[in-house]
Amino acid sequence: MSDDRIGVRKTYKLAIGGAFPRSESGRTYVVRAADGGFLANAARASRKDVRDAVVAARKAQVGWAAATAYNRGQVVYRIAEMLEDRRAQFVEAVEAGEGVDARAAGALVDAAVDRLVWYAGWADKVAQVAGSSNPVAGPYFNFSLPEPTGVVGIAAPQESSLLGLVSVVAPAIVTGNATVVVASELRPLPGVTLAEVLATSDLPGGVVNLLTGSLVEVGPVLAAHRDVDALDLCGVPAELVTELEQLAAGSVKRVLRPPAAALDWRERPTPHRMLAFVETKTVWHPVGV
Amino acid sequence: MLGSAWLALVSGASVAVHRRDVPPAGMVLPPAPVTRIGVMGMVTETQLEAKPRGTAPWAGSAGTLVVAGRDGAALADIAASEASLRRFLMGLPGVDQVGAEARTAMLATRSIKAASKLAALELVVRMIDLTTLEGADTPGKIRSLCAKARHPDLGDAGVPPVAAVCVYPDLVGTAKAALSGSPVAVAAVATAFPSGRAALDVKLADVRQAVSAGADEIDMVIDRGAFLSGRYQLVLDEVRAVKEACGGAHLKVILETGELVTYDNVKRASWLAMLGGADFIKTSTGKVAPAATLPVALVMLEAVRDFDTATGRQVGVKVAGGIRSAKDALRYLVVVRETAGEAWLAPDRFRFGASSLLNDVLMQRTKQLTGAYVRADDFSQD
Numbered sequence: 069m070s071d072d073r074i075g076v077r078k079t080y081k082l083a084i085g086g087a088f089p090r091s092e093s094g095r096t097y098v099v100r101a102a103d104g105g106f107l108a109n110a111a112r113a114s115r116k117d118v119r120d121a122v123v124a125a126r127k128a129q130v131g132w133a134a135a136t137a138y139n140r141g142q143v144v145y146r147i148a149e150m151l152e153d154r155r156a157q158f159v160e161a162v163e164a165g166e167g168v169d170a171r172a173a174g175a176l177v178d179a180a181v182d183r184l185v186w187y188a189g190w191a192d193k194v195a196q197v198a199g200s201s202n203p204v205a206g207p208y209f210n211f212s213l214p215e216p217t218g219v220v221g222i223a224a225p226q227e228s229s230l231l232g233l234v235s236v237v238a239p240a241i242v243t244g245n246a247t248v249v250v251a252s253e254l255r256p257l258p259g260v261t262l263a264e265v266l267a268t269s270d271l272p273g274g275v276v277n278l279l280t281g282s283l284v285e286v287g288p289v290l291a292a293h294r295d296v297d298a299l300d301l302c303g304v305p306a307e308l309v310t311e312l313e314q315l316a317a318g319s320v321k322r323v324l325r326p327p328a329a330a331l332d333w334r335e336r337p338t339p340h341r342m343l344a345f346v347e348t349k350t351v352w353h354p355v356g357v
Numbered sequence: 358m359l360g361s362a363w364l365a366l367v368s369g370a371s372v373a374v375h376r377r378d379v380p381p382a383g384m385v386l387p388p389a390p391v392t393r394i395g396v397m398g399m400v401t402e403t404q405l406e407a408k409p410r411g412t413a414p415w416a417g418s419a420g421t422l423v424v425a426g427r428d429g430a431a432l433a434d435i436a437a438s439e440a441s442l443r444r445f446l447m448g449l450p451g452v453d454q455v456g457a458e459a460r461t462a463m464l465a466t467r468s469i470k471a472a473s474k475l476a477a478l479e480l481v482v483r484m485i486d487l488t489t490l491e492g493a494d495t496p497g498k499i500r501s502l503c504a505k506a507r508h509p510d511l512g513d514a515g516v517p518p519v520a521a522v523c524v525y526p527d528l529v530g531t532a533k534a535a536l537s538g539s540p541v542a543v544a545a546v547a548t549a550f551p552s553g554r555a556a557l558d559v560k561l562a563d564v565r566q567a568v569s570a571g572a573d574e575i576d577m578v579i580d581r582g583a584f585l586s587g588r589y590q591l592v593l594d595e596v597r598a599v600k601e602a603c604g605g606a607h608l609k610v611i612l613e614t615g616e617l618v619t620y621d622n623v624k625r626a627s628w629l630a631m632l633g634g635a636d637f638i639k640t641s642t643g644k645v646a647p648a649a650t651l652p653v654a655l656v657m658l659e660a661v662r663d664f665d666t667a668t669g670r671q672v673g674v675k676v677a678g679g680i681r682s683a684k685d686a687l688r689y690l691v692v693v694r695e696t697a698g699e700a701w702l703a704p705d706r707f708r709f710g711a712s713s714l715l716n717d718v719l720m721q722r723t724k725q726l727t728g729a730y731v732r733a734d735d736f737s738q739d
Contacts, residue, residue, distance in 0.1 A: 119730050126733075295732035318729065 079109040080256070082117055082280065083263035085124030086273015092116040097281070099257055102167025110256045113281035115289040118248065121277035122295050125219045125246035128274025133216045133244035141191030143270045144242050148184035150269040151177075151262070158230060158258060165229050165255040179334050180234040187238040190342060194243055198343055202350070209353040214346035216244035217322055218297035221290040223283055225303045229255035231333045233262065236302050237276060239341035245298075246275045248290060252303060256280035284308065291315035298322035298345050432668060436632055439590040446589055446628060452620035452656055461651035464695055465688045471725075474687070478722045480702065481686045482509055482516060485718075486544055486675065486710045488523040489739070490551075490643065496531045499524055501739050503535035510719050511737065519715065520704040521574060525550070526567035533571035544574035544609070548599060551613075551642035553578035557595060564602040574607040575599070576639060576675075576710075581616045584626060592626075596633025609637035609675055609708075614653045615645040623653055627660035631672050639675035643710060648678020651692055658696040665697075674701070677710025683721040686714060 079096055081088040093114035099107045132140070151158065155177055163173040195213055202210040220240045225232030229252045240247050251259035263278045279286060283304065291299055291312040299316050301309055304326055316323050324344045435445040469477055487506045489498065503522055510516040521542040522532050532543045545567035549555035555563075564575055577599045583591045600608050610630035614623050630638045638657055641648040654676050661672045674697070676689055686709060693701050701707050716738075720731045 122730065289730070292729040294729055294735065315729075319732070 077106075077108065080111060080260040080280065082111050082113055082121075083260065083267070083276070083278040084117065084121045084274075085128070085277065086267060088263070088267075089117075089120075091281070092120070095281075099165075099254070101164045107164055108257060110260065110280045113250075113279035113286050115286065117279055117281075118286050118289045118293065121248040121279060122219060122221075122290075122293055124274035124277050125248050126295055128272050129216070129219055129244075129246035132241070132246055132272055132275045135244070137192040137195065137244075140242060140244065141188045144184055144188035144191060144238060146269045147238075147266060147271060148181050148188065150265045151184065152181050154261075154265060155181075157261065161258045161261060162230050165257055166227075176228070176231045176334070180231045183231065183234050183337065184238055186337065187242045187342070190239075190339065191242050194339065194342055194346070197339060198346060198348070204352075207355040209355060210350065211353070212348050212350045214243065214343070215349050217345045217347055218245060219295060220245045220247045220298045220300060220345050221293070221296045222247050222249045222300040223287060223303040224249055224251050224259065225331075225333070226252045226254065226305075227330070228252075228333045230258040230262065232303075232331075233259050235333050235337060236300055236341065239337075239339075240300065240345050241271075241275055243342055243346050245345050246277075248277045248279065248296065250283055250286055250290065250303070251278055251280050253281070253283055287312055288315055291321075292318060294319040296321060298324070300324045300341075300344070301326045432632070436590075436593055442589050442593065442629075443587070446625040449621075449624055449628060452624055454620055454652075457620060457652040457655050461655050461688075461692055464691045465651060467688075467691045469687050469691070475722065475725050477687050477690055478683060478718050478725070479517060480690065481683065481709065481718050482519060482715065482722075483704045484708050485519040485715055486521045486523040486677075486708050487519045487715060488643070488677070488710050488712050490523070490525060490546060494525065494528060496528065498739055499528050499531045500535045501737075503532055503541070505715070505737060505739060506536065506541045507539045509715055510723075512735075513723070516719065516722070520708055523576065523710060526563055526570065526572070529567050529570040529572045542573035543571060544576055545570075545572040546576045546578075546611075546642075547572075548577040548595075550576070550578055550611075551644040553580050554582075557598060560595070561598060561602045564599055568602070568604055568606050572606055574609060574637075575603050576609040576611055578611045578613060578642060579626060579630065581613055584617070584622070584629070589625075589629060593629055593633050596630055596635060600634035607636040608634065609639045609673075610635040611639045611642055611677075612657075613642055613645055614640050614649075614657075615647045615678075620652065620656045623656045624660055627657050628664070631660070631664045631670075635672060637673040637675050637708065639677055639708075639710065641676075641678040641710075643678035646679070649676040649680055651688060654689055655692055655696055658693060658701070661701075662697045671700070671706065673706045673708065675708040675710055680709055680711050681713045681717060683714070683718045686718065 081090050091111040091113050095112040096109040097112045099110045101107045158177045159170060159173045162176050163170055198214040200212045202212060204210040222236055222240060224236055233251065237247060237249055259278055260280060263276065266276050287304065287308060288311065290296060292315040299312065299321050301312060301323060304312060309326060313323055322345065434441065436442050487502060489502055506519045506522045509519060518539060518541050521544045522536065523544040523546065524532050526545045526547050529543055529545045536543060547563040547567050548560035549563060567575060579592050580595060596610055612623060612626040612630065617623050617626055627638050638661065640653055640657065654674065657674050661674055665671050680686055690702065693707050716736045719736055723731050
């Protein structure tokens with residue numbers, strides 16, 4: 069191969085319903101490396117892409133929630149396997165996008181794989197921690213069980229393009245939610261590549277829909293969308309949070325506010341994020357004879 | 358499309374591509390200016406726009422079909438014998454399949470936005486025959502459907518009621534009672550719907566039962582077996598007999614275009630139904646795929662338009678089956694507007710037979726008004 073070969077400039081696409089469409093608007097934007105050099109083009113999602121993504125998520129959510137917890141755990145573990153397979157590609161992407169050295173990027177990718185394995189283990193255990201058998205004054209069993217909230221809109225962290233993204237998406241899907249994720253605006257590429265991993269890892273199409281583009285543009289549409297049940301504002305800049313919370317209030321969504329201080333995503337997680345997007349259902353059942 | 362573009366250049370933009378279908382063979386219009394129309398490199402001569410509508414001397418009055426032709430033959434004479442009927446139907450100009458599909462594909466790209474979209478969506482609501490034709494229909498389901506027909510959107514009293522509720526004949530009484538005092542009509546499918554495979558007196562008894570139970574509109578099916586085997590007279594006689602049994606009820610004749618195979622057949626069946634006295638011609642039962650398509654609607658709307666030109670009688674068109682989204686419905690409205698004209702953009706001239714379409718229209722309307730995308734669960738299912 070000669071040295072003057074022309075480089076292939078990739079244009080990344082969106083991930084909606086298990087497919088990889090361009091933005092309905094046809095727009096793209098340039099993604100730059102941490103050092104300012106050209107990396108690739110990414111699709112710039114419009115409000116209609118948000119609409120399509122929510123339709124796909126709604127369609128996928130029922131079946132995903134109906135899968136057994138054990139099965140969901142296996143699928144999330146499978147994502148970890150597939151991510152591990154493509155480790156080199158992700159290390160390169162994180163290195164270029166986040167401006168860290170290869171060693172640090174490798175640690176971030178490893179942490180992302182471990183994070184998936186950690187949440188995969190939680191799939192069939194979360195009901196034991198968050199659920200309960202309640203003592204009642206009568207001949208009844210009384211159980212409380214966590215059930216998925218439904219469709220969750222997620223603004224992924226802006227800085228941590230892979231580990232941060234995995235750390236907010238995995239806890240939402242492992243309990244049976246479907247998600248519409250807006251990737252980091254300036255560092256969207258590891259996210260789109262992750263969507264390619266998801267498409268080949270048994271995860272039903274539509275459980276994770278990934279949009280790239282301007283959060284200022286698509287955030288309000290997602291927040292106001294009546295068919296979105298919950299909102300994770302993790303990656304939303306402070307000046308936009310109040311507006312999105314007000315829009316979300318129109319349809320009484322659950323809202324997880326962004327952390328007060330910047331998080332170090334390498335820290336050991338807690339079940340907090342999983343439990344933010346479950347609803348407790350309590351059932352009474354006659355004891356019988 | 359090259360041909361039609363050239364056509365527009367030669368004969369003026371007001372002449373639609375399928376206007377060359379006028380006049381159908383067997384009836385001759387009064388002298389008119391001869392226009393040269395070029396299609397695909399061939400030049401033919403056709404008479405267009407004979408006379409202003411409504412004042413045409415050949416137009417029949419009070420529903421009688423009398424058309425004075427060049428040789429004095431009346432339109433009624435077309436059906437005088439099996440042979441003359443066949444000659445007339447087989448003599449209808451052929452439908453340009455590629456042209457019809459290309460034209461509807463082109464019309465489907467029209468964009469309707471903002472205030473126009475809102476007005477069109479409300480028109481669609483007023484044109485809907487809210488339909489349930491399931492073996493599992495219960496009186497309770499019919500009553501809840503009727504409640505939805507009267508007030509389609511519980512959250513917004515500004516939404517007009519639909520045109521009609523369409524049910525099986527045995528449930529007409531239930532629907533009629535549930536709709537009393539409202540402008541919503543009750544339509545019943547009769548004549549051994551959906552196959553139409555029963556003896557004529559059974560079909561007529563079906564119709565009479567529905568009418569006596571209070572049906573305002575009857576949706577009959579033609580005998581496709583008879584039509585496809587060329588027994589046109591049989592089909593015509595059946596439509597006439599059902600029309601008579603309907604009394605004051607409006608008659609919609611279902612062609613079941615999915616079983617007619619060609620657009621030429623759709624056109625022939627349309628004329629046959631109209632000659633038999635149909636008040637509406639309807640695409641499909643909804644039980645056969647493919648159901649309504651845009652090109653089929655185009656062919657039927659052209660037949661209706663030509664029938665109006667020839668006889669002065671306006672027949673409506675109902676599209677049914679497979680129309681689920683507001684976007685599809687708006688495309689039909691564009692085809693109606695561009696084919697039969699603005700006069701057909703009214704519930705007494707054009708209908709949608711649908712069940713799930715209504716909710717999508719309501720969702721689009723709410724989105725248009727509030728700016729936020731909506732949730733399907735916020736709208737009642739029946």
